[in-house]
Structure formats: C-alpha cells, structure tokens
Amino acid sequence: MERQVKRRTSPAEDTGSEVSEEERLKDQREKEELEQHLKERDAAGTRKLTEHKLTRREEEEAIRRSTAQENDDIQPLRKVSRQEYLKKREEKKLEELRDDIEDEQYLFEGVKLTEAEYRELRYKKEIYELVKKRAEEADNVNEYRMPEAYDQEGGVNQEKRFSVAMQRYRDTNAEEKMNPFAEQEALEEHQIGKATLKYGSKNKKQAADDYQFVFEDQIDFIKASVTDGDNFDYEEMEDSLEKSRAKSALEALKEERKKLPIYPYREELLQAIRDHQAWFFPASVLVIVGETGSGKTTQIPQYLHEAGYTKRGMIACTQPRRVAAMSVAARVSQEMGVKLGHEVGYSIRFEDCTSEKTILKYMTDGMLLREFLGEPDLASYSVVMVDEAHERTLSTDILFALVKDIARFRPDLKLLISSATLDAEKFSDYFDSAPIFKIPGRRYPVEINFTKAPEADYLDAAIVTSLQIHVTQPPGDVLVFLTGQEEIETAEEILKHRTRGLGTKIAELIICPIYANLPTELQAKIFEPTPEGARKVVLATNIAETSLTIDGIKYVIDPGFCKMKSYNPRTGMESLLVTPISKASAMQRAGRSGRTGPGKCFRLYTAYNFHNDLDDNTVPEIQRTNLANVVLTLKSLGIHDLVHFNFMDNPPAEALLQALELLFALSALNTSGELTKVGRRMAEFPVDPMLSKMIVASEKYKCSDEIISIAAMLSVGNSIFYRPKDKQVHADNARMNFHTGNVGDHIALLKVYTSWKETNYSTQWCYENYIQVRSMKRARDVRDQLAGLLERVEIELTSNPGDLDAIKKSITSGFFPHFARLQKNGSYQTVKHPQTVNIHPSSGLAQVLPRWVVYHELVLTTKEYMRQVTELKPEWLVEIAPHYYQLKDVEDAGSKKMPRGEGRAQ
DNA sequence: GAGCACTGC
Numbered sequence: 001m002e003r004q005v006k007r008r009t010s011p012a013e014d015t016g017s018e019v020s021e022e023e024r025l026k027d028q029r030e031k032e033e034l035e036q037h038l039k040e041r042d043a044a045g046t047r048k049l050t051e052h053k054l055t056r057r058e059e060e061e062a063i064r065r066s067t068a069q070e071n072d073d074i075q076p077l078r079k080v081s082r083q084e085y086l087k088k089r090e091e092k093k094l095e096e097l098r099d100d101i102e103d104e105q106y107l108f109e110g111v112k113l114t115e116a117e118y119r120e121l122r123y124k125k126e127i128y129e130l131v132k133k134r135a136e137e138a139d140n141v142n143e144y145r146m147p148e149a150y151d152q153e154g155g156v157n158q159e160k161r162f163s164v165a166m167q168r169y170r171d172t173n174a175e176e177k178m179n180p181f182a183e184q185e186a187l188e189e190h191q192i193g194k195a196t197l198k199y200g201s202k203n204k205k206q207a208a209d210d211y212q213f214v215f216e217d218q219i220d221f222i223k224a225s226v227t228d229g230d231n232f233d234y235e236e237m238e239d240s241l242e243k244s245r246a247k248s249a250l251e252a253l254k255e256e257r258k259k260l261p262i263y264p265y266r267e268e269l270l271q272a273i274r275d276h277q278a279w280f281f282p283a284s285v286l287v288i289v290g291e292t293g294s295g296k297t298t299q300i301p302q303y304l305h306e307a308g309y310t311k312r313g314m315i316a317c318t319q320p321r322r323v324a325a326m327s328v329a330a331r332v333s334q335e336m337g338v339k340l341g342h343e344v345g346y347s348i349r350f351e352d353c354t355s356e357k358t359i360l361k362y363m364t365d366g367m368l369l370r371e372f373l374g375e376p377d378l379a380s381y382s383v384v385m386v387d388e389a390h391e392r393t394l395s396t397d398i399l400f401a402l403v404k405d406i407a408r409f410r411p412d413l414k415l416l417i418s419s420a421t422l423d424a425e426k427f428s429d430y431f432d433s434a435p436i437f438k439i440p441g442r443r444y445p446v447e448i449n450f451t452k453a454p455e456a457d458y459l460d461a462a463i464v465t466s467l468q469i470h471v472t473q474p475p476g477d478v479l480v481f482l483t484g485q486e487e488i489e490t491a492e493e494i495l496k497h498r499t500r501g502l503g504t505k506i507a508e509l510i511i512c513p514i515y516a517n518l519p520t521e522l523q524a525k526i527f528e529p530t531p532e533g534a535r536k537v538v539l540a541t542n543i544a545e546t547s548l549t550i551d552g553i554k555y556v557i558d559p560g561f562c563k564m565k566s567y568n569p570r571t572g573m574e575s576l577l578v579t580p581i582s583k584a585s586a587m588q589r590a591g592r593s594g595r596t597g598p599g600k601c602f603r604l605y606t607a608y609n610f611h612n613d614l615d616d617n618t619v620p621e622i623q624r625t626n627l628a629n630v631v632l633t634l635k636s637l638g639i640h641d642l643v644h645f646n647f648m649d650n651p652p653a654e655a656l657l658q659a660l661e662l663l664f665a666l667s668a669l670n671t672s673g674e675l676t677k678v679g680r681r682m683a684e685f686p687v688d689p690m691l692s693k694m695i696v697a698s699e700k701y702k703c704s705d706e707i708i709s710i711a712a713m714l715s716v717g718n719s720i721f722y723r724p725k726d727k728q729v730h731a732d733n734a735r736m737n738f739h740t741g742n743v744g745d746h747i748a749l750l751k752v753y754t755s756w757k758e759t760n761y762s763t764q765w766c767y768e769n770y771i772q773v774r775s776m777k778r779a780r781d782v783r784d785q786l787a788g789l790l791e792r793v794e795i796e797l798t799s800n801p802g803d804l805d806a807i808k809k810s811i812t813s814g815f816f817p818h819f820a821r822l823q824k825n826g827s828y829q830t831v832k833h834p835q836t837v838n839i840h841p842s843s844g845l846a847q848v849l850p851r852w853v854v855y856h857e858l859v860l861t862t863k864e865y866m867r868q869v870t871e872l873k874p875e876w877l878v879e880i881a882p883h884y885y886q887l888k889d890v891e892d893a894g895s896k897k898m899p900r901g902e903g904r905a906q
Numbered sequence: 907g908a909g910c911a912c913t914g915c
Contacts, residue, residue, distance in 0.1 A: 320913070320914075321912095321913065321914080322913090322914080348914090348915095349914075349915055364913095364914060364915080365914075365915095366913090366914040366915040367914085367915070369914090369915075370915055391913090393913065393914070394913090394914075395913090395914060395915080483911070484909090484910075484911060485909085485910060485911090486909070486910080515910090515911080515912095516910095516911080516912065516913090517910065541911055541912075542911050542912055543911080543912065543913095545912085546912080546913090547912070547913075562911060562912090563911035563912085564911065564912095565911070565912085576909095576910085576911065578911090621913090629915085633915095685915090686914085686915035687915080715915095717910090718909095718910060719910070723909090723910090782915095785915090840907095840908075840909095841907040841908045841909090842907090842908070842909080842910095846907070846908095847907090859909095861908075861909065861910095862908070862909085863908090865908085
C-alpha cells in the first residue's frame with residue numbers, strides 16, 4: 001500500500017506511520033483473541049466468569065499501567081486516547097443498558113455476560129470495527145495518510161474520515177468529543193500548565209497529529225483575512241513605558257502621552273483645525289478618523305487647550321455613554337495634573353462635575369443636547385468635539401444637525417467629528433466636504449474566519465465553536481455574542497452540561513454571562529482575571545460590543561445577530577426583533593478580540609453572507625424610534641420645518657408626522673405647529689412627551705408628588721421586578737401584593753416606590769419583594785431630578801395620595817391617546833386607531849380585564865400587548881381630551897352602565 | 907399566562 005506522509009521531517013513522526021502498521025497488526029491480534037474468546041465461551045456455555053471479574057479499581061489500574069507503559073512507546077498517544085475514549089463510551093452505553101437488562105447480566109450478540117466481560121468484549125469489538133472501517137476507507141482512496149491536525153494544510157480531516165464510524169455516537173456526552181491533546185499542546189506551547197504531564201509529553205509535536213476526538217458537528221471555518229494591525233512598535237512602547245515608570249507620576253504620564261499614535265500628528269492636526277475654513281461654511285469642521293487606542297479622545301482637547309483655544313471658551317467633548325465621559329475626564333485630569341472637576345470636568349445626567357474653572361468638559365451627547373435648550377448658540381464653547389460619531393446615537397444625530405445649524409452664525413466655532421473609518425466619507429459629505437484627518441490606532445491584527453456553509457442553528461454552532469476553541473486553541477478568553485438574556489441562559493446550561501464531568505481531561509472552562517439586566521454583583525464576575533490554566537467564556541449581549549471592555553479576550557464568536565428595537569409609527573408599536581448585524585457591527589465585534597494581542601474572530605456565517613446579506617451600517621436610531629421627544633426638543637429650540645431639517649439621515653416622514661400629531665394632541669403644539677406654553681414646560685422634562693404632559697397636568701389635580709414617582713418608575717422601564725427562574729411563584733406573589741384592590745399598574749408602581757421610600761430605601765426590602773435595587777435607585781434619581789424641574793417650571797409639589805381618581809386623571813391627561821376598550825373575546829381594541837391588543841400577562845389587571853383601560857406602551861412580542869395598564873372611566877376622556885375624543889367614541893359607556901365586574905373574562 | 911438588545915436626557 002502506498003503511503004503518503006506529508007510535511008514530516010522529524011524521525012519521531014516517521015516512525016509514527018510505522019506504528020500505525022504495527023497497531024493494525026495488534027488490532028488484528030485482538031480481533032483474533034476476541035473470536036477465540038467467543039468460541040471458548042460458547043463451548044463453556046454460560047459458565048460463570050465471576051472469578052475473572054475485575055474490580056473497578058483493578059480496571060483503572062490496568063488502564064493506568066497500559067497508559068504508562070505505552071507512554072514509552074514511540075507512538076503512545078493514539079492508543080491511549082482511544083482506550084480512554086472507548087472506555088468512557090462503554091461506560092455510558094452500559095449505563096443505558098443497565099436499565100434494560102436483568103440480573104446484572106449483559107448481552108453480547110445474544111449471550112449473557114458479566115459486566116466486566118461485556119465491557120471487555122465490546123471494547124475489543126469496537127477497536128476491530130474502527131480499524132476495519134479505517135482500513136476500508138484508506139483502501140478506497142488508495143492511500144493512507146497519517147492523521148494530522150485537521151487544520152493543517154494537506155492534512156486529513158479526522159472528523160470527516162471517521163464520520164461514519166462516529167455516526168452512532170452522536171448525541172453522546174461531549175466529553176467523548178474532546179481532544180485532550182490539542183489543549184495539551186496549547187498549554188505546553190505556552191508553558192503554563194503542569195497538567196500536561198499526564199500523557200507522554202516527550203514528544204509534544206505528535207500530540208497535534210494524533211487523533212482528534214473532536215465534536216460531532218464540528219464547524220469548518222475558512223480563514224478569510226487578517227485585519228491589519230497598525231505599524232506600531234509595541235516593544236518600544238513597552239520599553240519606554242518601563243523607563244517612564246521610574247520618573248514621577250506626572251512626568252511618566254507626560255512621557256506616555258508622547259507615545260500615543262496621535263502624538264506625531266499634533267502640529268499637523270492643529271494646523272488643519274486652524275486653516276480649514278471654506279467660504280461656504282463659516283465654521284471650521286474637521287472629520288477625524290481614529291481607531292480605538294489612538295488617543296484622540298484624551299489628547300485632542302488637550303492639544304487644543306495648549307494651542308490656546310480655551311481662552312475663548314470651553315472645549316466640549318461628547319461621548320455616547322456616561323462611564324466613558326467620566327473615565328476619560330478622570331484620565332485627562334490626571335495627565336494635566338489638575339483636580340477632576342476643576343479645569344477638567346465632566347457632565348452627565350444626575351452628576352455635574354464641573355466648576356467655573358472648567359475648560360475641558362467631557363459630557364454625554366444627550367447632555368450637550370440639553371444644554372442647547374438653555375444656550376441655543378453654545379456661546380460658552382469654542383470647540384465642540386463629537387466623539388464616537390459612527391455610533392449614530394439619537395443624540396449625536398441631532399447634535400450634528402444642530403451644530404451644523406449654529407455653525408452658520410458662529411464662524412469662530414471649531415467642530416471636530418471623530419468617527420471610525422467606515423463612515424468618514426459620509427460625515428465629510430454631510431459637513432460640506434470637510435477634510436478628513438486620519439490617525440492610526442493601536443490595534444493588533446485579528447484573523448477573521450467564516451464558516452464554509454451557513455449554520456442553521458447559530459446558538460448550537462456558537463457552543464460547538466467555543467468548545468472547539470477551548471480544546472484546540474492556545475490560551476485566551478472567548479467572547480460569544482448572543483442576542484439576549486434567555487439565549488445566554490440556555491447557552492450557559494448547555495455549555496455546563498457538555499463540560500460537566502470532564503475533570504482534568506480539558507482545562508477548566510469558566511462561563512460568565514453578561515447582560516445589562518444582570519444584577520451588578522454577578523456582572524463583576526467577568527472582570528475577575530482568569531486563573532492560570534483555565535479559560536473564560538463570556539456570553540454577552542451587545543453590551544460587550546461597545547459598552548464594556550473585557551481584558552484578555554482573544555477569541556470572538558460572532559453569530560451575526562442582535563436584537564434591535566424597531567418602531568412602527570403607524571401602529572405606535574415597538575418590538576424587539578432578532579436581526580442580522582451590519583458589517584460595521586461585525587467589524588466592531590471582531591475588533592474586541594484584538595485589544596491586548598493578536599486575536600481571532602469566528603463568524604458563524606459565510607463570507608458570502610457577509611458581503612451580500614449584511615448592510616454596511618446599522619440603521620441609525622433616528623430611523624427606527626418614536627420621535628415625539630426629538631420633535632419636542634427641536635421645536636423648543638425654534639426649529640420649525642422639521643421635514644426639511646437637515647438630518648444626516650432623514651427619519652421616516654410618517655414617524656415625524658405621527659410625532660407632530662401626538663404633540664398637537666397633547667397641546668404641546670398649536671395648529672400652526674408652534675410650541676405652546678404647555679409644550680415649553682413639557683420640554684423641560686427629560687422624559688417622553690406623554691409622561692411630561694402627565695407631569696404638567698398633575699398641577700391641576702394637585703398630585704404632582706405622586707405623579708413624578710409614577711413617571712420616574714415608568715421611565716426606568718420594565719426592569720423593576722426581578723423574576724429568577726427558580727422562584728417565579730414567589731416573585732409573582734410578591735408582585736401581586738402591590739396590586740391589591742386591582743388598582744392598576746400605575747398605582748402599583750407608585751405603591752412600590754412609596755413602600756421602598758418608607759423602608760428608608762432599604763436594599764433588604766427590595767430583595768424580599770423581588771425588586772431590582774438598581775432600577776429603584778435609578779427611579780429615585782429620576783424622581784429627584786423631576787422634582788427639581790417642577791420647581792423650575794413653577795409647578796408646586798403637592799401630594800394627594802388618597803385621591804386615586806386625581807392621579808388617574810393626570811395619567812389620562814398624558815396618555816389619553818393610549819386608550820383601549822374590552823371586546824367580547826377578552827382582547828382589547830384601541831379607541832382612536834382601532835387595532836386589537838391584549839393586556840400583558842405581567843400586568844396586575846391581566847386577569848381582571850376592566851372595560852376601559854389606558855396603557856403606557858404597546859409592545860409586539862408573541863402578541864400585541866399593552867404594558868402598564870390602568871382602568872379608567874371613559875367619560876374622563878371627553879372631559880380631559882374633548883379635542884381628541886367625541887362622545888360617540890365612548891358612548892356605550894354612558895348608555896349601557898354595566899355592573900362592576902361584568903367585563904370579567906370567563 | 908409571558909418575556910426582559912443597548913444607550914441617553
């Protein structure tokens with residue numbers, strides 16, 4: 001038989017191929033032995049073999065001995081791995097059989113045996129079958145190759161080779177599917193584990209070439225590309241950092257600043273900012289493209305300050321997230337050697353850490369937007385830098401339009417838009433061909449892998465891939481992007497199940513779920529450093545894409561999906577849909593693996609999918625959200641023609657019209673679309689217009705104290721009640737306590753808040769009532785802010801806790817467009833724009849089904865649901881919103897007075 | 907009797 005041995009140079013590997021020959025002979029002998037044994041046994045009838053029965057310990061000892069002995073052989077690992085493998089499998093099979101067979105007897109081809117006999121025979125038979133199968137296959141291809149690692153060039157895919165033989169073991173425990181050696185090799189290569197001594201470590205190269213008991217549904221990846229790392233001398237940097245540590249802290253920081261990739265561009269950048277001023281666009285605009293790690297966020301404001309721009313006003317730098325604004329400000333204040341909050345400060349909601357001295361101000365984009373309300377020309381700023389512009393948050397998009405607008409009469413204003421590479425051209429076009437200034441980043445190369453074929457079940461594929469990485473790739477943590485909490489929990493369970501009982505066979509796998517709703521103390525787990533020899537798998541939602549950075553991630557698994565909110569302006573219905581991500585998002589995810597060293601990204605879709613099916617960029621938020629708040633903000637800034645307003649991407653006209661219509665109905669706008677006095681007051685509150693209307697209206701009903709509590713609770717969303725899987729009944733009972741008297745969800749929320757307040761904001765109380773402390777604290781912050789704003793718009797803080805009707809009337813004043821009527825079948829119909837909806841099962845009124853309800857929001861999940869529902873009297877509608885409802889809309893309420901409870905569903 | 911991407915003001 002012709003043998004092909006490719007790319008083999010070491011003598012050990014050469015002898016390896018001979019061993020396979022030798023092994024066949026050995027297997028042949030075993031086969032003969034087996035046959036002999038069966039013959040003998042048949043001759044002896046069903047004689048008892050108990051005297052031959054080995055104890056479990058003896059068996060283990062025997063295996064250990066053979067392992068040890070074979071470690072001295074030239075090709076030891078194959079045999080051992082197989083034995084181990086078969087033994088494990090046999091045990092499993094025996095377990096299954098045990099239930100079916102009586103008297104501890106085992107059948108082998110119709111003959112009753114003891115367990116030990118049975119095991120031995122089966123084991124020999126298995127080897128025989130495997131060898132036979134392999135020989136047949138080898139004959140078929142008329143060549144025989146030594147097994148090689150599956151990803152080696154010219155190698156044989158062992159999994160495929162043995163796919164027929166392995167077929168019958170599908171769905172068995174994953175432990176059988178593991179290849180301990182790839183892991184071993186990885187560990188050896190990095191010389192960090194001593195656990196690797198278990199199997200012959202003399203010849204570590206052989207390990208990779210040996211059998212791979214890889215996972216059944218192993219996924220084939222194609223290495224598509226390697227993103228460029230940047231030409232940056234890391235060693236030199238490390239070197240100089242080392243040196244600079246010796247100096248004083250401030251000196252060291254100054255040294256570090258000079259090592260940032262942006263530093264060489266300092267003069268050029270300042271020149272560009274100074275010079276660019278086109279006649280058709282008075283203010284200077286510069287689009288800055290800089291990858292993460294270039295130092296643009298921390299350095300550019302400092303350069304501008306050093307160049308004297310702060311003499312004319314502050315430098316604002318906006319961030320999409322609060323933590324970013326805070327941490328960057330802290331860093332810059334260190335670098336400048338000033339106290340945080342003095343020359344360098346930050347401004348985020350609930351926290352203004354600035355003073356009169358402040359010249360560099362880091363802030364969230366939403367915060368700058370609110371500052372526009374008080375200072376429509378941003379007179380106190382000389383420079384505005386919109387950072388992370390490529391994220392296209394609702395606030396950045398509006399900021400763009402606004403800064404572009406004010407630039408017309410503020411020629412002295414310098415605008416900097418910093419973005420990732422992908423959209424730079426688009427930003428430049430939007431700002432009338434503003435020049436693009438590129439700064440290299442500090443990235444490591446990332447290898448991108450696509451699957452060969454599309455994966456039908458991405459969750460399963462993600463799990464298999466992460467295990468594959470775990471056993472075949474060098475150390476480094478894995479980050480898996482999943483769509484939501486439920487998926488993460490499922491994945492966690494499956495992973496735990498598949499790795500359970502593996503013991504020392506593979507390195508420890510630490511599974512860390514992370515999503516925004518996860519209690520903070522559990523979130524902390526992902527930041528704990530991975531113990532030596534173990535590997536961390538982080539199962540994350542989109543939160544890991546931008547919001548938080550986990551050190552040590554080397555591998556990213558990207559199934560290509562995320563949950564995205566979409567909004568239907570016609571029905572006013574929101575829904576969260578699992579959607580394919582964009583190319584930009586895929587790149588961002590891949591980049592998460594290359595932060596601390598070269599990384600690898602495994603995409604669970606094909607290169608074709610990537611190029612043809614994914615959008616270039618995620619649809620900007622402004623095109624898929626309720627615009628009522630945006631419109632109110634813009635109107636209060638004096639922008640009237642919203643349809644022709646220069647957005648970078650225009651929001652759907654339908655959404656704009658719907659928002660205008662709503663604001664008109666809430667009497668925030670008059671018939672000519674101008675802001676009314678009510679509208680002006682409403683715009684002060686950083687909440688949705690219906691909520692702000694409710695607050696403004698509470699003045700009339702003397703219950704502003706209660707209403708702002710409700711508004712605060714509603715605005716923190718649906719993360720108040722905590723419902724762990726194992727204690728759902730308790731959690732539901734605790735929740736129903738707040739619904740006594742069927743007061744409705746709004747009042748129930750108020751009860752939750754006041755109860756918490758009465759316990760002096762007790763954390764313990766929250767635990768006892770299955771309430772999320774974090775959400776409550778947030779509600780308290782919101783409430784405090786709303787209380788402060790009440791004063792500003794001169795609404796007295798009045799409490800009227802006993803008068804539930806007053807509270808409900810205030811709610812009606814804001815939410816009258818959200819009105820629904822019970823139908824005969826137990827569902828509801830919205831009154832103004834008729835559509836069928838249901839009460840969300842989490843509502844306290846889900847079983848009660850009042851005839852008329854007002855709801856806070858509509859969500860489309862499995863059905864169209866109303867979330868946060870309260871019973872109302874229909875006549876209030878005509879009283880409170882006569883311009884919106886006429887008597888005929890609600891007439892059957894007056895004519896057919898129903899006894900209480902009539903509307904109850906049967 | 908069901909489902910909770912992520913931010914931000």
